[in-house]
Amino acid sequence: MTATADEEAARFHELLKAFEGRPAAIAGRAKDPVNEPMIRHWCEAMGDTSPAYTGPDAIAPPTMLQAWTMGGLSGHSDRSCAYDQLLALLDGAGCTSVVATDCEQEYLRPLRPGDAVTFDAVIESVSARKTTKLGTGHFVTTRMDVRANGEPAGTHRFRILKYRPAATTAQPARPLPPKQPARRPRPVINRDNHGFWEGVRAHRLLIQRCSSCATLRFPWLPGCNACASPEWGTVEASGAGTVFSYVVMHHPPFPAFDPPYAVALVELAEGVRMIGNITGVPYDKVRIGMPVRLEFLRVDEDLELPVFRGSEG
Numbered sequence: 530m531t532a533t534a535d536e537e538a539a540r541f542h543e544l545l546k547a548f549e550g551r552p553a554a555i556a557g558r559a560k561d562p563v564n565e566p567m568i569r570h571w572c573e574a575m576g577d578t579s580p581a582y583t584g585p586d587a588i589a590p591p592t593m594l595q596a597w598t599m600g601g602l603s604g605h606s607d608r609s610c611a612y613d614q615l616l617a618l619l620d621g622a623g624c625t626s627v628v629a630t631d632c633e634q635e636y637l638r639p640l641r642p643g644d645a646v647t648f649d650a651v652i653e654s655v656s657a658r659k660t661t662k663l664g665t666g667h668f669v670t671t672r673m674d675v676r677a678n679g680e681p682a683g684t685h686r687f688r689i690l691k692y693r694p695a696a697t698t699a700q701p702a703r704p705l706p707p708k709q710p711a712r713r714p715r716p717v718i719n720r721d722n723h724g725f726w727e728g729v730r731a732h733r734l735l736i737q738r739c740s741s742c743a744t745l746r747f748p749w750l751p752g753c754n755a756c757a758s759p760e761w762g763t764v765e766a767s768g769a770g771t772v773f774s775y776v777v778m779h780h781p782p783f784p785a786f787d788p789p790y791a792v793a794l795v796e797l798a799e800g801v802r803m804i805g806n807i808t809g810v811p812y813d814k815v816r817i818g819m820p821v822r823l824e825f826l827r828v829d830e831d832l833e834l835p836v837f838r839g840s841e842g
């Protein structure tokens with residue numbers, strides 16, 4: 530029976546190989562000529578400060594080759610029907626997933642601002658059936674030939690794997706655990722902020738204070754934003770504050786939360802701001818400038834949170 534399956538795979542591969550050499554894109558034209566703004570943005574994004582990419586003799590970074598040929602959000606109108614047919618054939622064989630695997634570029638001539646970019650792309654190869662960790666399918670390589678003002682400027686090879694996802698191992702059915710009320714998310718406690726949460730456990734709201742310049746900071750950070758000193762101590766907040774800003778959460782609903790509820794940015798009397806729930810007043814009575822007072826809310830058996838109690842009027 531295996532031979533039959535192998536024969537079938539070989540027959541299917543023959544069908545796919547018939548697409549080799551057929552166009553993937555014909556007479557493509559870049560949406561913009563090579564230009565300084567795109568070069569500048571690229572260099573900023575890449576952190577590339579090479580002087581070759583600025584000034585009157587600037588060239589474009591060679592690795593931008595593909596950037597000039599991209600269709601952008603509105604896409605391309607020059608993709609060939611052969612490429613679409615090839616993908617449809619693979620879809621029909623169950624290879625409905627796709628992943629880009631690698632690309633390879635060759636540079637033949639530098640691109641300069643003002644160059645008009647045109648390109649053609651060809652389906653270069655379709656591999657025999659391969660099994661990878663992702664699943665079984667075929668690698669499809671396209672080669673794009675890029676020209677600047679009609680002269681060859683470079684090639685861009687792009688490879689995808691069109692595959693049938695590997696079956697996930699079935700888990701034996703287990704009885705569902707009895708339904709429990711959803712728990713509030715746990716805070717992420719790390720070495721930079723564990724002192725804050727120790728304070729909460731002791732019902733103390735601790736603010737960091739820089740040992741060097743005395744600037745207060747919240748949330749907790751390893752160093753001072755004002756003077757960069759890593760040395761710090763803490764001061765305990767008095768608990769008095771005012772609502773600096775707030776939002777009322779309606780949607781999306783999260784388990785363990787009961788919308789609508791108010792979430793405020795509270796300015797503490799010490800001057801730093803922190804985010805917390807407002808208790809004691811209905812969500813629609815919370816106002817900017819409202820005085821609030823710190824309290825600790827026991828959420829469940831192992832979580833307490835600082836919240837702020839407002840008072841109307």
Ligand SMILES: [Zn+2]
Binds near residue numbers: 742753755758
């Ligand atoms: Zn400081």
